[in-house]
Amino acid sequence: MPGSDGYEPVIIGFLCNWCSYRGADLAGTSRLTYPPNLRVVRVPCSGRVAPELVLRVLHEGADGVLVLGCHIGECHFHEGNHRMVRRMQVLQRLIGYAGVEPRRLHWDFVSAGEGGRFTRIVTEFTETLRALPPFRSRLRVAKPGTVTDGDWSAVAVVGERDHEIKGPKDPRWPELREAVAGALADSAGVLALRTAHGDVAPHLFQSSDELDGLALWPKYPLPAVVRRLQESHPEIRLAVVCRACEERGLVEMAKHRQVDWQRLSLIGVACSPEEVEACRCAEPNPGHTHRVVGEGAAGGATDRVLAALPESIEERLAFWRAWTDRCIKCYACRDACPQCFCRACALEDDLWVERGWLPPPYPMFHLIKAMHMAGKCVACRECEMACPAEIPLTILYRMVGQDVAELFGYRTGTDLEAVPPLLPKLEQEVGA
Numbered sequence: 402m403p404g405s406d407g408y409e410p411v412i413i414g415f416l417c418n419w420c421s422y423r424g425a426d427l428a429g430t431s432r433l434t435y436p437p438n439l440r441v442v443r444v445p446c447s448g449r450v451a452p453e454l455v456l457r458v459l460h461e462g463a464d465g466v467l468v469l470g471c472h473i474g475e476c477h478f479h480e481g482n483h484r485m486v487r488r489m490q491v492l493q494r495l496i497g498y499a500g501v502e503p504r505r506l507h508w509d510f511v512s513a514g515e516g517g518r519f520t521r522i523v524t525e526f527t528e529t530l531r532a533l534p535p536f537r538s539r540l541r542v543a544k545p546g547t548v549t550d551g552d553w554s555a556v557a558v559v560g561e562r563d564h565e566i567k568g569p570k571d572p573r574w575p576e577l578r579e580a581v582a583g584a585l586a587d588s589a590g591v592l593a594l595r596t597a598h599g600d601v602a603p604h605l606f607q608s609s610d611e612l613d614g615l616a617l618w619p620k621y622p623l624p625a626v627v628r629r630l631q632e633s634h635p636e637i638r639l640a641v642v643c644r645a646c647e648e649r650g651l652v653e654m655a656k657h658r659q660v661d662w663q664r665l666s667l668i669g670v671a672c673s674p675e676e677v678e679a680c681r682c683a684e685p686n687p688g689h690t691h692r693v694v695g696e697g698a699a700g701g702a703t704d705r706v707l708a709a710l711p712e713s714i715e716e717r718l719a720f721w722r723a724w725t726d727r728c729i730k731c732y733a734c735r736d737a738c739p740q741c742f743c744r745a746c747a748l749e750d751d752l753w754v755e756r757g758w759l760p761p762p763y764p765m766f767h768l769i770k771a772m773h774m775a776g777k778c779v780a781c782r783e784c785e786m787a788c789p790a791e792i793p794l795t796i797l798y799r800m801v802g803q804d805v806a807e808l809f810g811y812r813t814g815t816d817l818e819a820v821p822p823l824l825p826k827l828e829q830e831v832g833a
Contacts, residue, residue, distance in 0.1 A: 410464035410530035412439045417447045419477045420512050421469035427516035435520040436527040448481030452492045452772045453753045455506060460765050462537050465530045468508040487823055491775050494804045498797055499764050500718025504529050505536065567618035568596055573695040580668045580692050582609050584640035588666060593642035594621055617670060622783045624650040624739035628659050640666040645687045649779035649814025650739045652689060656821060659742050671695035680782055710796055725767055727790035728760040734794055737787035740777040771797040776805045776821045779814045
């Protein structure tokens with residue numbers, strides 16, 4: 402039956418060519434009836450339904466998205482339906498965190514001989530959407546709060562870039578200086594931080610005479626510098642001074658062939674309790690380094706950060722509208738992130754993120770970025786520190802990271818041998 406006020410939801414369905422589309426065809430030839438709300442898009446494989454496509458369909462006014470593929474074990478492309486399930490599981494949870502009802506996205510399996518199953522799925526999904534308000538009206542009616550509403554101290558971005566420089570007066574400095582001096586003999590140089598003009602910057606130390614300028618803080622995204630150095634000089638052997646988040650970043654980059662792990666020697670720096678609190682880091686101690694400088698500290702207040710997200714869908718939508726309406730689409734979050742290394746960035750593709758809109762229409766821009774961080778974010782918070790609007794982006798990234806760990810048993814940056822769950826084959830990744 403139609404919803405209140407005669408509302409009929411618009412459903413966009415992506416059906417794989419080999420099974421679910423033929424199941425739909427069988428439903429038609431068998432004269433089976435189902436609601437006319439579904440608009441079918443035929444795709445070669447359900448694994449080709451990108452999260453960006455689902456988000457764009459919702460952005461354009463659809464009330465729900467249905468993705469149907471072959472049954473597990475019957476995919477004509479072997480792993481396409483596995484990839485679809487992994488992506489849609491994560492995306493469904495992500496849109497829930499962002500204030501969009503997770504029930505607006507549904508995926509399932511239909512074979513070529515299951516016309517009856519197809520009609521049942523479409524009918525049940527249509528009834529589910531009839532019980533929800535139109536998606537466009539949800540976005541219009543939602544009243545963004547302001548970033549001054551409530552207590553945002555748990556998510557406020559701490560200005561690490563403005564913290565006092567930690568150099569020779571830090572108790573860890575003598576041990577770090579000794580470790581760097583020792584690494585110089587076995588490498589072309591040691592990449593670390595150096596004080597310069599009242600600030601710190603990355604520097605390739607090649608002589609012990611330079612070590613008086615060695616610094617520990619504020620931190621800097623050194624993994625991105627490692628990638629550029631190895632791109633320019635593939636044969637170079639480097640030692641790198643890194644914190645736990647930077648170490649995790651290098652592990653993930655090695656899996657995606659962005660750095661050569663075999664040509665790196667890592668000198669770990671254990672964060673102090675003050676640094677852990679500033680970054681709210683859950684795992685502040687390096688685990689893959691050849692040597693660790695300093696004493697380990699307990700993890701920070703990650704739970705307090707995640708608890709700041711409101712419980713209800715309506716409040717979450719208002720929460721994120723309040724923050725993302727400040728976005729000027731400067732791409733600083735992407736440019737600062739060591740894990741953003743695709744040659745062609747989806748955030749600059751007019752198909753997904755239209756030019757000329759400020760702030761970018763919600764939820765496209767920020768949810769595409771969040772989805773791309775699933776299984777990749779190492780909680781370094783460089784995106785937040787670079788954001789001039791101080792949007793607490795890592796709330797989404799950390800929650801999705803927890804989901805990836807729960808669903809697939811994958812913890813980002815901890816195991817060099819573990820395969821990222823959202824990629825069926827590493828060589829298929831864009832930019833690899």
